[in-house]
Amino acid sequence: MLQVTRIRDEKDKVLAGLRKRNLKEADLLIEAALDHDKERRRKQVFRDEASAELNVLSAKIGGLMKEGKKVEAEELRATISGKKEAIKSLEEEVKQEEARLQEVLYKIPNVPAEKVPAGQGADDNLNVHQHGALPSLPPDALPHWELIKKYDIIDFDLGVKISGAGFPVYKGKGAKLQRALINFFLDEAAGQNYREMQPPIVVNEASGYGTGQLPDKEGQMYFINADGLYLIPTAEVPITNLYRDLILEERDLPIRNVGYTPCFRREAGSWGAHVRGLNRLHQFDKVEIVQVRKPEESYAALDEMCAYVQGLLEKLELPYRKLLLCGGDMGFNSAMTYDFEVFSGAQQRWLEVSSVSNFETFQANRLRLRYKNKEGKMELLHTLNGSALALPRIVAAILENNQTAEGIRIPKILQPYTRFDRID
């Protein structure tokens, strides 16, 4: 959520930024926010003045009571009764105006960073880096959804039986490959000074609001009605919310966490031919890196996180490209996002396996995550996160790109983790 003060102080910059998102109602939203903000302040003045007046009178009554002037106190008290009602209704008006402002602010996405290109959608993303030769597979190469059957390592039918579509069962070497990847990712992150965290995979409503899944995207999360809890769509939610309502010291920073969790997404209405097999699931595994940074450091941190992700992909011997997302394709909360896509040889497609974002103060504002800067002033921190990495599409690419007549070759770096070098 943007800070109103920022909209107030930098209206033109905010608007220019939002235009890059191709957000048609940007002007309307900003004007509405400013209107509600102005009205809110106007009403607050009335309320504050009325409360101040009552406080003075109350103190006077207190004084009179102490002096034993009961009659005078009684008289004064009689004059107050109407004022209380007035304050209550003024208070109500302020709250209403605040709620209206809030509602508008929830609809305004983050302002893209300077470097983010304008654009409508995926076609306008900038390919900023590409690495690795695309695999040349024989014409009879199989897509991963065939390979998993051929080698009996991932079973969608069994998942349907016990849970539903999009909940695969990993079997034998398939299960071991999952475990190997998770351990590999966690070990790599630990080597880069990330602290490993194991958070709950259900969160309360406040956490949903903290990182911006709520109020808009509740339809994307599984909800446990009996307890009012959401299954997390990503470890970003619990790990970032660890820092909700916190005032950090400079010495606490930077914060660099990594966590593995399963992720749950309802993916309502997003199924189609292009999401076969592992391309889209309701439950999948992901290792996530999360950083909390001082504002002036956050873009250096973003670069560092990208470099880290690139290192992982290179170690896994996967051809990948790095995209700087355009305004129109960026997530609601993000100020700047790089996507990483690996090339999946048999599908002949690029698959997104990581998304690394700087949210600047957008999440911190909702989280009330601040620190005391050098001047001793409270300042919102910047939050960042990135997948490092999401498993299913990595698995898909490994299976497809490494298929041979003798079976599927396991990347060298993973072999100590799998303790086998081939799936056959």
Added chain:
RNA sequence: GGAGAAGUGGGUGAGUGGCUGAAACCAACAGUUUGCUAAACUGUCGUACGGGUUAAACCGUACCGGGGGUUCGAAUCCCCCCUUCUCCGCCA
């Protein structure tokens, strides 16, 4: 799940209706003293919103787990919820 107790500022903790945004101590920060460190001493030391100012100063309102209520006035009384602790029950 049942019964009881408790939740106050970064920490410990005082405060049972009015002059308490909140004692005291610790921590932190700044300074004095000091060859350095330590100790001692002095001072500062909540947040949000609003008004005000070039910027400050300054002023107002709100906040003592969260929400509601009683009252002229609530950290203090009442109700609901959450959390923690103790005992019991259950159980990986």
